[in-house]
Amino acid sequence: MNNDTLLETLKSDSMSFTLAEIEEMMDDELSKEPGEMDTKLIDICADIINKAYAKVEEDSVSLSVQNQKLAENASKENKNKKIKFGKILLAAAIVAIICAMAVPVGAKFVRTEASDNIVRFFDNHFNIDLKKGDTDAGEYSDTNNDLVQQIQDAGIDNVILPAVLLSDQYKTEITFTNDDEFYTEVEIDFQSNDENISGNIAIAKHKTDYTLFIIGQGQMAEQYDTAKQITVNGMDVLVFGGNNIAPSIEYVDEITEYSIVLEDNCTFEQAVGIAESLEQ
Numbered sequence: 001m002n003n004d005t006l007l008e009t010l011k012s013d014s015m016s017f018t019l020a021e022i023e024e025m026m027d028d029e030l031s032k033e034p035g036e037m038d039t040k041l042i043d044i045c046a047d048i049i050n051k052a053y054a055k056v057e058e059d060s061v062s063l064s065v066q067n068q069k070l071a072e073n074a075s076k077e078n079k080n081k082k083i084k085f086g087k088i089l090l091a092a093a094i095v096a097i098i099c100a101m102a103v104p105v106g107a108k109f110v111r112t113e114a115s116d117n118i119v120r121f122f123d124n125h126f127n128i129d130l131k132k133g134d135t136d137a138g139e140y141s142d143t144n145n146d147l148v149q150q151i152q153d154a155g156i157d158n159v160i161l162p163a164v165l166l167s168d169q170y171k172t173e174i175t176f177t178n179d180d181e182f183y184t185e186v187e188i189d190f191q192s193n194d195e196n197i198s199g200n201i202a203i204a205k206h207k208t209d210y211t212l213f214i215i216g217q218g219q220m221a222e223q224y225d226t227a228k229q230i231t232v233n234g235m236d237v238l239v240f241g242g243n244n245i246a247p248s249i250e251y252v253d254e255i256t257e258y259s260i261v262l263e264d265n266c267t268f269e270q271a272v273g274i275a276e277s278l279e280q
Contacts, residue, residue: 130216133236
């Protein structure tokens with residue numbers, strides 16, 4: 001079957017494909033040289049897979065996708081479902097892979113203190129791939145801490161958070177939890193007692209190989225113009241900053257990824273300080 005016929009088949013109701021078959025099609029295209037890739041086919045496969053994962057519910061979990069129309073219907077039925085941790089959606093990872101092969105354009109000034117293996121700036125934004133860095137924490141947060149215990153109760157063990165955010169200087173509150181076929185997720189709001197620094201922590205533990213292969217990959221918002229890599233406690237940690245955007249801290253420990261977004265009143269230097277406390 002040539003690609004034109006395959007594209008029409010994926011768009012139609014005439015044939016069924018399993019999720020594994022669609023992923024295999026996408027992997028085959030991604031293994032080609034950039035100039036030989038069929039980006040339309042990649043986009044369609046990524047869209048179907050992304051919508052299939054969004055369809056997962058507690059009473060009905062299916063790893064097969066019949067066609068794009070079925071995936072679209074599933075998406076409509078679940079339009080009110082709160083999807084968290086957007087960076088780990090498969091479609092974003094595919095875009096990042098494609099953009100990483102592109103030629104950078106424009107004259108935007110950026111400052112990068114990070115390995116090219118982990119951070120690359122292309123087409124006005126940073127692409128990240130923390131899987132290519134160190135992702136094995138040497139020590140974990142104190143299990144006697146109340147917040148750490150709550151996160152463990154939600155299903156995420158071996159928690160590793162900046163020590164400063166776990167100190168008495170900060171108030172914390174878990175605002176979201178989710179445990180499904182693919183992820184265990186927890187989100188926490190935090191604020192310093194003097195109200196000078198606040199933000200949100202998103203934690204996602206991957207539970208299957210269907211998502212684990214994209215852990216730590218994604219795109220940062222184009223407003224970021226500064227990236228700094230620090231190595232603490234056995235992990236490569238990325239800190240991003242820029243004008244008119246809150247600093248962000250990104251890191252991965254084995255099968256769990258963390259994203260900490262601070263409010264605008266936090267400086268880039270303060271964000272780096274918070275990240276450095278991961279080794280305390």
